[in-house]
Amino acid sequence: MIQHSTFLFISGTEIMFILFIVVMVFGADKVPDIARGLGKGMKEIKNATNDIKSEITKTASKSGLDTSVTKDVQDQLKQVKDDLEDFTGSVRRKM
Template identity: 35%
Template sequence: MSGSEILVVVAAILLLFGAKSIPEFARFFNKGMRELKKATSEIQKEIEGYTADISDEISDIKSNLNKEIKNIDDEINPNSK
């Protein structure tokens, strides 16, 4: 949020609820932001876990393919060592 947007929100809260409710609203807003950050962090960690598993599988497949290619190359060109 930009500064002007925050100012408009604060002014609206003042008009609707009065000055006494600003601290309560701020606590509610901060709690919501903390929960949102926590949720996004958990989602990011879960996605990273899935991609790490996939990356490990791809590395294993690549390694196996390279070994097979070397074996085939050795069979085709036995004197190339």
């Protein structure tokens, strides 16, 4: 049985087709610039969300709000995610 790797439910063939279309539309010389711009944009979004999270946490702790509730929710979400990964992993292997 051959298992194909997928990324966001997209197979390798589909990724290659998308890359081919990108090269055809933008040209090979523009692809690195586009990828660099996307990388910088993703980094800025990640930094902005981290800044917002830290500001909210600081404000909550200064106001005397209990922030342990969010940690409990995050732990529960992590547990559900792990359980889901275990389930989908077994389903994926059987396909």
